[in-house]
Amino acid sequence: MNVEIIVIGDELLIGQVTDTNSGWIARELNHIGWEVTEITTVRDRVREITDALDSSFSRVDVVLMTGGLGPTKDDITKQTLCAYFGGKLVFDEAVFANVEAIFRRRNLQMNASTHDQAYVPDVCTVIQNPVGTAPVMWFEREGKVLVSMPGVPVEMKTVMQETVIERLRKHFCDHSAILHRTCLVKDFTESRLSETLTGFEHDLPSCIKLAYLPTPGVIRLRLTARGDDEASLQPILDRAFAKLKSLLGHHLFCDVDATLAGALGRLLSKRGETLATAESCTGGNIAHEITRVAGSSAYFKGGIVAYSNAVKEHVLHVSPDTLERCGAVSRDTVLQMTAGVQRLLSVDCAIATSGIAGPGGGSVEKPVGTVWVAARYGDREQAECFLFEGDREQVIARATQSGLLMLIRLMTE
Amino acid sequence: MNVEIIVIGDELLIGQVTDTNSGWIARELNHIGWEVTEITTVRDRVREITDALDSSFSRVDVVLMTGGLGPTKDDITKQTLCAYFGGKLVFDEAVFANVEAIFRRRNLQMNASTHDQAYVPDVCTVIQNPVGTAPVMWFEREGKVLVSMPGVPVEMKTVMQETVIERLRKHFCDHSAILHRTCLVKDFTESRLSETLTGFEHDLPSCIKLAYLPTPGVIRLRLTARGDDEASLQPILDRAFAKLKSLLGHHLFCDVDATLAGALGRLLSKRGETLATAESCTGGNIAHEITRVAGSSAYFKGGIVAYSNAVKEHVLHVSPDTLERCGAVSRDTVLQMTAGVQRLLSVDCAIATSGIAGPGGGSVEKPVGTVWVAARYGDREQAECFLFEGDREQVIARATQSGLLMLIRLMTE
Incomplete structure (x- = not known):
């Protein structure tokens, strides 16, 4: 079964918010063998929403819509869909009770615009939203289905998982599989x-x-x-x-889909080994990548962001002579950083970085983008000097990936 | 000037990759007063790409396209656009030289499919891609413009900033000043x-x-x-x-456009004061946010990612009695973390976090999303408990912002 997604909201089209809902929906639908074939992102405008709907319905039988359901004036999706399907807005006691309950739980005051949330089109089936005030609306026309859901990720995910996916399967009795x-x-x-x-x-x-x-x-x-x-x-x-x-x-x-940090985590988990980081130019980003992975506390003990030389010297015990003689951006420094953090946090593996992320701080011998990366696994160690292209953010990102990959190489050689 | 974006790639429609390119493009265009009015995400299929193009060109004069330009068989954008604009693929010496230079710089071997990268439609203007092998293609038809760019963010951003935006302004005679x-x-x-x-x-x-x-x-x-x-x-x-x-x-x-970390950095710079972080549940993300700011080494000395209790105790000197009695996610722990890192790294200000980012680890008293945040400025300190909604990533992001904001408040009260 092919599905299209229509994402609504001015904030997405000025780049203020990144749409992560569509990707999540696509992954969920894949599990039941359904496929998202197109995603259209439009502004909070009647014409743009209805045009997108016409287009989508010309190609597929199921359209999932997120966003544009807030209580403020700029959110017009409910009114637009009501007119599109030829209905009128009516007060819904069950929706009102849900809105009231949510306001009570959050200790908030009701006002006129929250009251308006309880008006729903008389041509849709309302699905109660257990974690938010915007109702979920299920429309049908000539066998085709449109489900309008809130853009708040936790609300959309909850109704999808609790109600919408099951109801869609039932409605279409389709069993084509995708693996x-x-x-x-x-x-x-x-x-x-x-x-x-x-x-x-x-x-x-x-x-x-x-x-x-x-x-x-x-x-x-x-x-x-x-x-x-x-x-x-x-x-x-x-x-x-x-x-x-x-x-x-x-x-x-x-052999599964994972980030580099996730793949490293799987290796560590399998071997029952632990990890720490000692970061200069990546400034905590390696630790962040590692701890984005759920369950990482099982193998990641922690890290030192040694941004200043004083921290490298006094916390990680990099020798002042090395810092003086070779500089902070050097093979000796990053190797002493991995050894230092391995000792300090009593771990099996360590990753360290020291470099010039830019835009300032570069020199002829060590231009912006120069990054020394080291990995340590038991008493084996490796260090390499990279020259990354791109801006500060890109240098940090590339150095992060290189550090993770270097340790993976060292562990799998 | 209205612009539409077409994003190409199967990986986006199964939710494996999140599109951050469109948001970035929208923000950049916003700065020159141009507006992204619609974003369409389609699969690597000829018909879907050309249909999306037809639709977009029926509404706007500028279409920016990202993705589908790799050397592999599933990337068909170049061939599709070549046919769409009625051209044929020809070998381009300049593109080939660029591909060669990039391979040399990266110490990589050329092969048949890298050679294919140098074939471009004879009906487009090629814009050299200084950081990647996929050429950027500028097509014109009846005054309308299509620019096809690689999906790799660093490549897209570089050509947009270095060439495409300026060329678009010139083409459409947009000489208006925007401040x-x-x-x-x-x-x-x-x-x-x-x-x-x-x-x-x-x-x-x-x-x-x-x-x-x-x-x-x-x-x-x-x-x-x-x-x-x-x-x-x-x-x-x-x-x-x-x-x-x-x-x-x-x-x-x-009073300038900055991230929260950037705003904090300006405050610190003005006062000549220094900062350190002590992070548990944010796992290095606060340090990362701080060090994303160019020049942050002037005030940020470093941080401790104290993911395990052992690190909180042995590196930050949080009292074992506190960890035992109140738990790691508590007011006393985060206050001892800020005090500990302030002493350890000899800084004026500190931020600390400890919480349950989820999805595991929650309890009835401390559900997933519970985060204690503390800030310390000189000998003044503050701590607050938050209950953030959303998934792991959202909890980490919200805790990060709350920590930065808490220190800003403490410094400006």
Whole structure:
């Protein structure tokens, strides 16, 4: 079943808010074998919303809509949909009771515009929103379905999981299956990898597609199988994935979809080992990437952001002589940082960085983008000097990925 | 000038990658007074790409496209656009030289599919991509413009900033001058602020517009002046901004456009004071936010990511009795964390966090989203317990902003 998403809100089109709802919806629908085929983001304007609806309904039978349901004047989705489906707004006691209950729970005062939240189109089925005041509206026309949901992620996710997905499945009785297998591959350029896999791609059964999702240093490969039922697809996909694994050998270092930090976390968890960070130029971003992963407290003990030389010296015990002689951006410094944090926090593995993120601070010998990265695993260690292109943010991001990848290499060599 | 964005890539429609390019483009165009009116996200399919193009061109004169330009088989944008504009692919020496140079710089081997990157439609103007191998293609038809750019953010941003925006302005004879003044306002809801500024807004000269950009806890106000020449606009804008400052008093805590961390950095720089962080649940994200700001090494000495209790106890000297009696997520713990890091790193100010980012680890008394935040300025300190809604990422982000804002409040009270 193909689905389109329409995302509504001026704030998205001036870049103030990033839409993460669509991606989440796409992932959820994939689990039931449904596919999001297009996402349209429009402003809070009647004409743009109805045009997008017309377009979407010309291509698919299910449209999921998020946003534009707040109590303020600029949110016009409810009125627009009411007119589009030829209804009128009526006061709904159940919705009002829900709004009242939520205001009570949050210790807020009701006012005229909250009262308006309880008016809903008489041509839709209302789905109660247990975590917010904006009602969820289910419209049907000629067998097609539109579900309008709030843009607040926690509200949308709750109603999708608790009600909408189940109701959509029931309504359409569709059972086509889509399965994915994703892996992470290191030390390959996209083009060399594509060359290596030409034969593999050619021999793939027609129900399976291979996609490349490159990031600096690492390529994500995704096999997608599409067919009538999961049971017969699974072994075909498994065979293709096994073949891929054997072709890629040690280049394939993670056989599920994960961030680099997530892949590192899986390695550490499997081995029951612990990790710490000692960051200068990445300024805490490596620790942040690691701790974005749920459950990371099982293997990540903590880190030192040693931005000033004083912290490098007094907390991490980098020798003042090294700092004086080689400078903070040097092989000796980053190696002493990993060793220092490994001792200080009693961990098995450590990552360290020291570099010039820019825009200031560069010199002829050490231009902006110069970053020394070190990794330590037990008593094995490695350090490398990179020269990253791009602005401060990009240098930090690249140094972060390089640090994570360096430790993964050291652990899987 | 209205602009539409078409984002291409299967990975976006299965939710594997989140599109942050569109938001960035929207913000950049906003600065020159252009407006993104619609964003369409489509799969790597010829028909879907050309249909989206037809639709967009029926509404606007400028379409910016990102993605689908890699060297692999699933990326079909170049071939699709070539056919759409009625051209054929030809080998381009300059593009080839650029690809070669990038491969040399990165110490990589060329192969057949990298060679293919040098084939470009003979009906477009090629804009060299200085940081990647995929060429940027500028197409024109009946006065309308399509620019196809790589989906890799660093590549897209570089060509937009270095070439595309300027060329678009020139092409559409947009010589109008646009000036902005932005400030950050705390402790106001959007509706109370808009009430406070009703008279001010009413009295603004017609060449100046006021925009509200609210984020949790802080509202960004932007005055935009638009006219024929900068010299006459500047004093008008300066007068309006001065009036705004006098109206908002101490609520206005930063008179340039900055992140919260940037605003805090300006305060610290002005006073010649230093900062350190002690983070548990935010896992390094506060340090990361602080060090994203260029020049932050002048006031940020470093931080401790105290993810495990052992680090809180042994590095920050949080009392084991406190950890035992009150738990790691408590007022006493975060206050001892700020005091501990202030002593350890010899700084004037400190921020600390300890909480439950989820999805695991919650309890009845301390559910997921519970975060204690503390700030310390000299010997003054403050701590507050928050209950943030949302998933792990949102809890981390909200706790980060709350920590930064708490120290700003403490410094400006």
